[in-house]
Amino acid sequence: MMIGKKFKTYVPFCWTCSTEEVAVSNDEHVDPLPLGSRESRRPMGVDNIRKALFRALQWDVSVLRGRGSAALKAQVNWHHLRGTAQSQGLVVSCVEFSRAAKLKFQVVNDEYAVLTSLSGTADLFIGGEYVYLELGRAVVITQADRVSMELGKRLQLSVLRATRVAFEEMLADLTGEPVLEPLRFERVLNLGQGHAQSWWRMWELLHRELDTPGTLINIPRREQQYEAALLEMLLSVHAHNYDRRMTQLDDGAGQYLDTAYGWPPDYPRYLRRALNIIRDHPTWDYTSKSLAAHAGIGERMLEKSFREHLGASPMAHLRNVRLDLARERLLQASHDIVSIRNLTAQMGFHNYGNFTKRYQERFGERPSETLCRARSSRR
Structure with a gap:
């Protein structure tokens, strides 16, 4: 790899001031990234990458550094x-770094950013809260959040x-x-369960369509319809502080949601609701009282029903x-990415x-024993 001249860039950070030493390289990315036919930049060096992230994502980056000595x-x-x-337009972005950073x-x-992984993983620390990002999960951040991300290679x-x-x-x-009151989303959405899968497929379709010449999404009216559908579906599938209003919109849809996982027909409807909530969002910080409120039933009745039907x-x-x-x-788990302590927090x-x-x-065994056995079987 041809490495150009090294230089120091002094960058004024919004939280701290730091000096980054970077190297300029003429190498190009080889992995395809969605939206390649749209507005695109391939910046090299910390300062140029920060500018590109600000333009595409409106992120004020205070710290950016890659691991190792190669150019970032x-x-x-x-x-x-x-x-x-009404919405002033959604912005869809895809970002990839050349190495872990x-x-x-x-x-x-004052906006929401919904982060998803198309490949690879990242560890996020958002105001003291740890969140793991991988394929099949979405993470919502807002203007109030200060975010630290440890990005895996080729994320x-x-x-x-x-x-x-x-x-x-x-x-x-x-x-x-x-x-x-301000709309407040839950931090994490599981894209692999329930109706969130439909939103994820729609999100993937948008990437493919925007990369397809002659797509209908280039027509303003169709673009408007797709944009509105993305917003409406996200409000429907992701938990927030106006959930109860949303579930009252359509009784027919509510009945479908109650039976989406095929629970036995003799389970009361409120029990199926509680089980669906646990299945869709197992890491939420529940109490029996809050779970009963989500299910629309009293705490004692829910407790009795759980013991009767699930023991x-x-x-x-x-x-x-x-x-x-x-x-x-x-x-x-792969050999080098799992920390049992981090997994403990991820699982609630x-x-x-x-x-x-x-x-x-x-x-009948400790978590470390399970992990060692899994690693041994992959060697």
């Missing part, structure tokens, strides 16, 4: 959907940006009621679901010792 490069592709005056930033505008990051006004006007149109309390059932997911993650356990104890009670 990036590919940044984006497209502005200008379909509706660390990134700290804050969203500049392909896809980002949807929309203003707070766009979401709240759409919510008001759907419910017929004013939005008096366990709601919290015990939730714990078992989390333990099963943790075991699945450990058995599928607040105490590492308690997680280990419960895991051993359920599976």
Whole structure:
């Protein structure tokens, strides 16, 4: 690889001041990245990458550095959907770095950014909260969040940006009621379960269509329809503080949601709702009271129904679901990316010792033993 002249770039950061030493290289990316036919940049060096991220994502980057001594490069592709005056257009972006990197930033505008992985993984720390990003998960960040990201090598990051006004006007149109409090999404959306899969397929389709010559999405009216559908579906499938209004919109859709996972027909409807919530969002920080509120039933009645039909309390059932997911993650783990302590937090356990104890009670072995066995079988 031909390495050009090394130089130091002094960058004024918004949180701290730092000096980055980078190397310029003429090498090009070889991996295809969606939106390649749209506005695209392939910047090299910290300062140029920061400018590209600001233009495409409106991220004010305070820290950016790659791992190792090779030059840090990036590919940044984006497209502005200008379909509706109401939303002022969604912005769809795809970003890839040439190697593992660390990134700290804050969203500049009053908007939501929905981060998804097209390939690869990243560790996010958002205001002290740890979040793991991988294929099949979406993470929502806002202007109030200060974000630190540890990006894995060859992470392909896809980002949807929309203003707070766009979401709240759409919510008001759907419910017929004013939005008096700010819309607050849950941090993580599981794209592999329930109706979130439909939104994810629609999101993937948008990438493919924008890369297809002559696509209908280039027609303003069709662009407007697609844009509105993305917003509406995200409000429908992702949990937020106006969930109850959304579930009251269509009783028929609610009945379908209650039976989407094929629970036995003798399960009461409120029990199926609670089980769906646990299945879709197993890492949420529930209590029996909050779970009962989501299901639309009293806490004692929900407790009784869980014990009658599943032989366990709601919290015990939730714990078992989390333990099963943790075991699945450990058995599928590659050699160098899994930390059991990080996995403990990801699965909603607040105490590492308690997680280990419960895991051993359920599976007859410690989490570390499961991980060692999984690694040995892959050698």
